[in-house]
Amino acid sequence: MPWNLDSDRPIFLQIVERIQMDIIAGKYTPGDKLPSVRDLAAEAAVNPNTMQKAFQELERTGLVHSQRTSGRFITEDTTMIEELKTSFANEKIHEFLTLMQQLGFENEQILDMMNRNMKEEQA
Amino acid sequence: MSTLLECKDLTKAYGKKPAVEHVNLCIESGHIIGLLGPNGSGKTTLIKMMNGLLMPTSGELYMREAPIGVESKKHISYLPDHTYLNMNQRVNDIIRMFADFYEDFDSLRAYDMLAKLQINPEDRLKTMSKGTKEKVQLILVMSRRADLYILDEPIAGVDPAARDYILDVILSNYDPEASILISTHLIADIENILDEVIFIQNGQIRLVSSVDEIRQKEGKSVDALFREVFKC
Amino acid sequence: MLGKLIKYEFRNTAKVMLTLYLFTAAVTAVGSLVLSMDFVQHGTGNITDVLTIATMLVYILAVFALFVVTYIYMCIHFYKTMYSDQGYLTHTLPVKPLTTFHVKLLVSTIWILLSCLLLIASVFTLLIGISRGEILAEIDSSVFERFRTFFGLSFGQFLAYGGVSVLLSCLNYLLWVYASMSIGQLFGQHKIGASIATGAILSIISQIASTILMVITGYSTALLVEEASRYSDQTAVSIFGNFMNSSMIYNIIYILILYVICNVIVRKHINLD
Structure with a gap:
C-alpha cells in the first residue's frame, strides 16, 4: 500500500x-x-x-x-524518544492554539471548551 | 556515482523540422529519472537515439564514454512505447532468446514475475490482452541486470492497478548502482518514485532538477510545476 | 553471437519454409502418382485429358508458388524484422547491425537455394512417375557423355555454371529488395510506398544500364541471334557462353552496388519509426 x-x-x-x-x-x-x-x-x-x-x-x-x-x-535512548514525543505534542498544541486564536477564541474559552469536550468523550 | 550516458549538442531533424535540438545531458548512475514532456516534445526521438534506432543529425552520444553500439546495447535495457516482439512466439521462447543474447538477463527473475502475475510462459503473445503483453515486455526488460533502463511511456494507457504493479516491478528490481530513465506525460502517477526530472519541450531541455529541490524551492509538486511550465 | 543469430534466423523462418516444402513434396508425390497411372498413360478420352492437364496445372502452380512464396516471405521477413516494430528488438540486441544484415542475407539465400534443390528433386520425381521408373534405367555411365553432346557442356561445367548463375540471380533479387527497403525506410513517412517506388526506380536504372552495357560489349540480343544463325551450333554455344559471361559480370557489378547501398544504410542510417 x-x-x-x-x-x-x-x-x-x-x-x-x-x-x-x-x-x-x-x-x-x-x-x-x-x-x-x-x-x-x-x-x-x-x-x-x-x-x-x-x-x-x-x-x-x-x-x-x-x-x-x-x-x-x-x-x-528512551529519553530521546520522550523528548521527541513532547516536542511533537507541543508543536501540535501550538498549531491548534494558533488556529483557535484565528477563529477569535480567548484562552479562557478554549480551555473551557476543551474541558467540556474531554468530559463528553469520557462519558 | 559515475556518468552513464552523455548527450553532447545532440540534434535530430526530420527534413528541416528539428525533433530534438542541441540537447546536452548527463545521466549519472544510481538515479530514477523522469523524462517529462508533452506529446510530441521529442522524448521518444531522444530515447531512440540512445538505443541506436535513429541516427542523430548532429552532435554526439556516449554510453560510458563510448559511442552507441554493441557495447552500449549490452548495458542498456530498453522498453519501447509499443509492442515490438514477434507475436507468434511463446513467452518462454522469448525468455530463452533474451537469455541467449543478453549476458545480464536473469531468467529466474523473469519466470518468478510471470508466476506472480499468473501468466503462463507457454502462452503465445498473440493470445494475450494488450495489458498482459505490455506487462510481459516490462518483465523482460526489468529481468536484465543492466546499467541503464530506458522505459518509454511504461504507464501510458494502463489502469491504476496495473500502474501500481508496474511501479512495484520497477522499484523492486531496481539496483542502486543502476539508473532508470522513464519517459512519460503522466507525472503525478510516478512522481514519488523519481529523484530527478528532465523537462523537455519542442525538442529542447527546459529544466533538469531533483524532485526535492523543486518541492523545496517552488513549494509545489513536479506535476504542478509541469502544468505551469507547459501551460497551453 | 554470429552462431546464435544464424540459429535464431533459421528457427524463426523454419516453420513457414518447412510447411511450404512439405506442401511441395506432397503435390509432387500426388502428381507423380497420378501421371504414372495406367489409365492416364494409356487411356483416351476427355476424362484422361482433363486429369492429365489438371495435374500438370496444379503441379506447375505449386512449383511456381514454391518460388514466389519463398521469395516474398524472405522479403517480408526482412522488412518486418529490420525496419518495422520488430526492428526495435533486432537493433537493440548487442550485435552490429551489419552482422544482422549479413545473417539475414545468408539465411535467405540458403532457403532459396534449398527451394531450387527441392525443385530439381521434384521435377525428377515427376519424370520418374511419367516414365514409370524408366528414366532411372537410362542413368548409366554414358549419361554424362550424352549430356555433353546435348548441351555442349560437361555436366561439371553445367553444374558450376548453373550454380553460379542461380546464386547470382538469387543475390540479385534479394539485394534488390533489401536495398529498396533500406532506402525506403529513410523516408519519414510512407516507408513501404517509398520502398516500392525505390524498387521500381532501381529496376528501371538496372534495365537501362544493362542495355547500354550489352550494346557496348557488342552482344545485344539482336546481334546474338544473328550471329548464332550464321555459324554452326558449336559457335552458337560459345557466343552464348560469352553472352552469359558478360551478363554475369554485369550481374556481379549490380549486386555489388546494391550491397554497398545496404551496407552504408544499415551501418549508418537506420531510421526506425
Missing part, C-alpha cells in the same frame, strides 16, 4: 516525519530493527534514494543508528 504523501513538500521530509511518528506511537519500539531501504521504499512506493536520504536524516538526529552489517536500529 503506497504511503499517502503530500505533493508539495519534499518527499524525504515526509518520510522522516512518518517514521518519527511510528516511533513515537510505538509501532517501532526502542532497539527495533528498521526494514531495509529497499523494502521500505517498495512498500511506500518511493524512490530508494529518497528513502536512503530520509534514513540518513534520521541517523543525523540520532533517532536511528546503523550497524555496518546488520542494518538500522531504533535508538534505545
Whole structure:
C-alpha cells in the first residue's frame, strides 16, 4: 500500500516525519530493527534514494543508528524518544492554539471548551 | 556515482523540422529519472537515439564514454512505447532468446514475475490482452541486470492497478548502482518514485532538477510545476 | 553471437519454409502418382485429358508458388524484422547491425537455394512417375557423355555454371529488395510506398544500364541471334557462353552496388519509426 504523501513538500521530509511518528506511537519500539531501504521504499512506493536520504536524516538526529552489517536500529535512548514525543505534542498544541486564536477564541474559552469536550468523550 | 550516458549538442531533424535540438545531458548512475514532456516534445526521438534506432543529425552520444553500439546495447535495457516482439512466439521462447543474447538477463527473475502475475510462459503473445503483453515486455526488460533502463511511456494507457504493479516491478528490481530513465506525460502517477526530472519541450531541455529541490524551492509538486511550465 | 543469430534466423523462418516444402513434396508425390497411372498413360478420352492437364496445372502452380512464396516471405521477413516494430528488438540486441544484415542475407539465400534443390528433386520425381521408373534405367555411365553432346557442356561445367548463375540471380533479387527497403525506410513517412517506388526506380536504372552495357560489349540480343544463325551450333554455344559471361559480370557489378547501398544504410542510417 503506497504511503499517502503530500505533493508539495519534499518527499524525504515526509518520510522522516512518518517514521518519527511510528516511533513515537510505538509501532517501532526502542532497539527495533528498521526494514531495509529497499523494502521500505517498495512498500511506500518511493524512490530508494529518497528513502536512503530520509534514513540518513534520521541517523543525523540520532533517532536511528546503523550497524555496518546488520542494518538500522531504533535508538534505545528512551529519553530521546520522550523528548521527541513532547516536542511533537507541543508543536501540535501550538498549531491548534494558533488556529483557535484565528477563529477569535480567548484562552479562557478554549480551555473551557476543551474541558467540556474531554468530559463528553469520557462519558 | 559515475556518468552513464552523455548527450553532447545532440540534434535530430526530420527534413528541416528539428525533433530534438542541441540537447546536452548527463545521466549519472544510481538515479530514477523522469523524462517529462508533452506529446510530441521529442522524448521518444531522444530515447531512440540512445538505443541506436535513429541516427542523430548532429552532435554526439556516449554510453560510458563510448559511442552507441554493441557495447552500449549490452548495458542498456530498453522498453519501447509499443509492442515490438514477434507475436507468434511463446513467452518462454522469448525468455530463452533474451537469455541467449543478453549476458545480464536473469531468467529466474523473469519466470518468478510471470508466476506472480499468473501468466503462463507457454502462452503465445498473440493470445494475450494488450495489458498482459505490455506487462510481459516490462518483465523482460526489468529481468536484465543492466546499467541503464530506458522505459518509454511504461504507464501510458494502463489502469491504476496495473500502474501500481508496474511501479512495484520497477522499484523492486531496481539496483542502486543502476539508473532508470522513464519517459512519460503522466507525472503525478510516478512522481514519488523519481529523484530527478528532465523537462523537455519542442525538442529542447527546459529544466533538469531533483524532485526535492523543486518541492523545496517552488513549494509545489513536479506535476504542478509541469502544468505551469507547459501551460497551453 | 554470429552462431546464435544464424540459429535464431533459421528457427524463426523454419516453420513457414518447412510447411511450404512439405506442401511441395506432397503435390509432387500426388502428381507423380497420378501421371504414372495406367489409365492416364494409356487411356483416351476427355476424362484422361482433363486429369492429365489438371495435374500438370496444379503441379506447375505449386512449383511456381514454391518460388514466389519463398521469395516474398524472405522479403517480408526482412522488412518486418529490420525496419518495422520488430526492428526495435533486432537493433537493440548487442550485435552490429551489419552482422544482422549479413545473417539475414545468408539465411535467405540458403532457403532459396534449398527451394531450387527441392525443385530439381521434384521435377525428377515427376519424370520418374511419367516414365514409370524408366528414366532411372537410362542413368548409366554414358549419361554424362550424352549430356555433353546435348548441351555442349560437361555436366561439371553445367553444374558450376548453373550454380553460379542461380546464386547470382538469387543475390540479385534479394539485394534488390533489401536495398529498396533500406532506402525506403529513410523516408519519414510512407516507408513501404517509398520502398516500392525505390524498387521500381532501381529496376528501371538496372534495365537501362544493362542495355547500354550489352550494346557496348557488342552482344545485344539482336546481334546474338544473328550471329548464332550464321555459324554452326558449336559457335552458337560459345557466343552464348560469352553472352552469359558478360551478363554475369554485369550481374556481379549490380549486386555489388546494391550491397554497398545496404551496407552504408544499415551501418549508418537506420531510421526506425
